Amino acid sequence: MQKLTSQRQAILNLINASNRHWDADEVARALVDTGASIGIATVYRGLSALESQGLIDSIQLADKKRYERAGKAHHDHMICTSCGRIEEFSHDTIESLQEAAAEKKGFKLTGHQLVMFGFCRKCTQELDA
Amino acid sequence: MQKLTSQRQAILNLINASNRHWDADEVARALVDTGASIGIATVYRGLSALESQGLIDSIQLADKKRYERAGKAHHDHMICTSCGRIEEFSHDTIESLQEAAAEKKGFKLTGHQLVMFGFCRKCTQELDA
DNA sequence: AAGATAATGATAACTGTTATCATTACATCC
DNA sequence: GGATGTAATGATAACAGTTATCATTATCTT
Numbered sequence: 179m180q181k182l183t184s185q186r187q188a189i190l191n192l193i194n195a196s197n198r199h200w201d202a203d204e205v206a207r208a209l210v211d212t213g214a215s216i217g218i219a220t221v222y223r224g225l226s227a228l229e230s231q232g233l234i235d236s237i238q239l240a241d242k243k244r245y246e247r248a249g250k251a252h253h254d255h256m257i258c259t260s261c262g263r264i265e266e267f268s269h270d271t272i273e274s275l276q277e278a279a280a281e282k283k284g285f286k287l288t289g290h291q292l293v294m295f296g297f298c299r300k301c302t303q304e305l306d307a
Numbered sequence: 308m309q310k311l312t313s314q315r316q317a318i319l320n321l322i323n324a325s326n327r328h329w330d331a332d333e334v335a336r337a338l339v340d341t342g343a344s345i346g347i348a349t350v351y352r353g354l355s356a357l358e359s360q361g362l363i364d365s366i367q368l369a370d371k372k373r374y375e376r377a378g379k380a381h382h383d384h385m386i387c388t389s390c391g392r393i394e395e396f397s398h399d400t401i402e403s404l405q406e407a408a409a410e411k412k413g414f415k416l417t418g419h420q421l422v423m424f425g426f427c428r429k430c431t432q433e434l435d436a
Numbered sequence: 437a438a439g440a441t442a443a444t445g446a447t448a449a450c451t452g453t454t455a456t457c458a459t460t461a462c463a464t465c466c
Numbered sequence: 467g468g469a470t471g472t473a474a475t476g477a478t479a480a481c482a483g484t485t486a487t488c489a490t491t492a493t494c495t496t
Contacts, residue, residue: 181442181493202483217445222484224443238369242483256414265412272404276423279396284428285385292421294405299413310462310473331452346476351453353474371452 180231185216186224193234199244199255199264238291254291258298260305265298309360314345315353322363328373328384328393367420383420387427389434394427 182190188209193200200208206221225245228234235248237255244264253268272292280287297305311319317338322329329337335350354374357363364377366384373393382397401421409416426434 183443183492185444215445217447219446219485220444227443240367256409256412258414259417265414267408267412269404269408272401272408275398275401275404276421279398279401280385280423280425283385283394283396284431285387285394285423285425286431287423287425288388289425290421290423292405292419294409294414294416294419296409296414296416296418302413302415312461312474314475344476348454348477349475356474 180227185214185220186228188214188216189221189224190228190233193228193245194247197246199237199246201242201244205245237293239293254293256294256296258301259295260297260301263298263300309356312353314343314349315357317343317345318350318353319357319362322357322374323376326375328366328375330371330373334374366422368422383422385423385425387430388424389426389430392427392429 189205192205192208202218202221202225205225206216206218209216209221225234225236225243229236229245233248234245235250236243236245239257250266251268252273253266256265256267257263258265276290277287318334321334321337331347331350331354334354335345335347338345338350354363354365354372358365358374362377363374364379365372365374368386379395380397381402382395385394385396386392387394405419406416
């Protein structure tokens with residue numbers, strides 16, 4: 179049985195309280211900043227426990243995993259490679275086309291990840307200027 | 308100026324000669340098996356040099372990068388989480404819907420990566436049996 | 437309160453990858 | 467064809483993110 183300890187509660191609260199996409203280090207830092215005492219290993223364990231309980235979601239980026247609060251509608255991510263900004267978007271048609279493509283190959287889909295890279299509006303303007 | 312040394316030539320030949328998706332370690336192992344002498348650092352450098360010259364392509368998976376031969380039409384990947392099999396697929400409509408979605412957010416797209424996870428036909432049958 | 441189970445925290449270990457640096461191969465110009 | 471500059475090599479150290487270890491502590495039953 180999983181236990182919802184005070185450390186995990188703190189992680190969950192932190193993530194629930196924002197729209198950010200947190201990595202493990204940021205979570206640890208933020209909690210320590212609020213005066214809490216939590217080890218980095220506990221953060222990692224807490225994050226994956228919370229995810230497996232469905233209490234938070236994650237995206238796996240090239241270098242690290244980032245966590246966000248759960249309960250949002252399914253969405254994918256668009257990442258600005260200049261400033262790191264992460265935008266969310268969803269597109270039902272894309273989703274169902276994916277399903278169809280998988281089926282055609284005989285794949286039983288369990289998940290997918292679509293990440294788009296580019297320059298956000300702000301960075302595009304700055305680069306043009 | 309980049310040089311196409313014998314080591315890089317060997318890497319390129321290896322990758323060109325198959326449809327596999329190779330990670331750095333597999334490349335090193337395969338070359339050493341053929342009697343070649345190549346250091347792992349050289350493999351890493353060779354792979355990224357070849358990629359930046361457009362001679363090979365790559366996909367970034369959660370844990371590692373995998374390389375495949377270039378010159379194929381653009382495609383995305385479907386990975387069987389049971390046996391590791393990687394299937395390729397492409398879908399023009401999905402591509403253009405992605406473009407449209409990016410534009411709506413003001414993003415100037417430079418790339419994307421769509422990876423789908425699931426069970427391939429063979430593994431699905433085995434699991435059902 | 438006792439006993440069982442799970443979480444914690446410090447740290448070692450591990451994986452994939454990049455950096456360092458002395459040595460070697462390559463190309464080019466005279 | 468030998469000197470010279472440039473880039474690649476290979477062994478290994480270093481690095482980032484993450485997981486494993488293990489003794490200690492907290493938590494949940496009953």
